[in-house]
Amino acid sequence: MQRRRHIEREFGVPIAGEILAPSQWTQTALKRLPPGRIDWRTLFGRDAPRILDLGCGNGRFLIHSAVWRPEFDHIGVDILPVVIRYATRRGNQRGLRNLRFAVCGAHEFLDRHIEPGTIQEIHCYHPQPYDDPLRAARRLITPTFLSLVHRSLVPGGSFFIQTDHPGYWEYMRRVVPAFFDFHEQPGPWPDAPKGRTRREIIALKRGLPVFRGWGTARSDLSDGEVTRLAATLPLPTFSADRRLRWLDELERRGH
Numbered sequence: 001m002q003r004r005r006h007i008e009r010e011f012g013v014p015i016a017g018e019i020l021a022p023s024q025w026t027q028t029a030l031k032r033l034p035p036g037r038i039d040w041r042t043l044f045g046r047d048a049p050r051i052l053d054l055g056c057g058n059g060r061f062l063i064h065s066a067v068w069r070p071e072f073d074h075i076g077v078d079i080l081p082v083v084i085r086y087a088t089r090r091g092n093q094r095g096l097r098n099l100r101f102a103v104c105g106a107h108e109f110l111d112r113h114i115e116p117g118t119i120q121e122i123h124c125y126h127p128q129p130y131d132d133p134l135r136a137a138r139r140l141i142t143p144t145f146l147s148l149v150h151r152s153l154v155p156g157g158s159f160f161i162q163t164d165h166p167g168y169w170e171y172m173r174r175v176v177p178a179f180f181d182f183h184e185q186p187g188p189w190p191d192a193p194k195g196r197t198r199r200e201i202i203a204l205k206r207g208l209p210v211f212r213g214w215g216t217a218r219s220d221l222s223d224g225e226v227t228r229l230a231a232t233l234p235l236p237t238f239s240a241d242r243r244l245r246w247l248d249e250l251e252r253r254g255h
Helices: 040-044 060-068 081-093 106-113 133-138 143-152 166-178 198-205 223-232 242-253
Strands: 007-010 013-018 050-054 073-078 099-103 119-125 153-163 180-184 211-217
Touching: 013 060, 040 073, 050 060, 050 106, 060 073, 060 081, 060 099, 060 119, 073 081, 081 099, 106 143, 119 143, 143 153, 143 166, 143 223, 153 166, 166 180, 166 211
Parallel strands: 050 073, 050 119, 073 099, 119 153
Antiparallel strands: 007 013, 153 211, 180 211
16 A cells, blocks of 8 residues: 655645655754854765755745755754754654754854855845844845855855845845846746745735845955955845734744
8 A cells, every 4th residue: 555645735835845754854953063164074974066045944945955956965044943943853854864954143154154165055035124223233134244145155156035025125136236146036936936935925825025036146256355345335224114024023933
């Protein structure tokens, strides 16, 4: 008798990969980060192109990528332990050996743990806009952060970004092209027409606009020019959109 496949769904949309028997589960939690740069060969036992998801949430996108692109190694970080618990459980249940998750801030992770020129793709979906003016300084997408993304990518590496916040998107459109050959994505990503992330799925079901773009690291910029750009470009001082606060709270809770 053929065993019935166990496919997990979230908001009616399948999460990639089959939940396996417990004997086939893996350990995807990176419980302790090294004090310095990550040794990828030690972490994954091989040399392979690497994909990094900053603010990975419950891991939906990265699990999808790890399932369908086994030739890549994947690592996701998020500052919220609760969402990393969801992500690691799902990664473990699917027996994924090319995937790790860690609790860490995105800026800190790039600055302290990523060797320059070692990442093939960096993804950043729905960074928190922080509608409280007292917390606006915590907004992730800044010129300094973008300089770290540029530094971390291999030559010709790609940066993917997405938000449902109009003010944040307008800011991104101003500053991201300074570091990347940037292209706006018209509509959902082809690999996930119902959404790459849980937040995107929710936004699309509610009829909210989602803004997407990607770019390759500009090869005509020296390290010194990247540093100078980061010092001269504006900070994200856009006005918050309080209508999206319920979605922000849903993301913080992670369920």
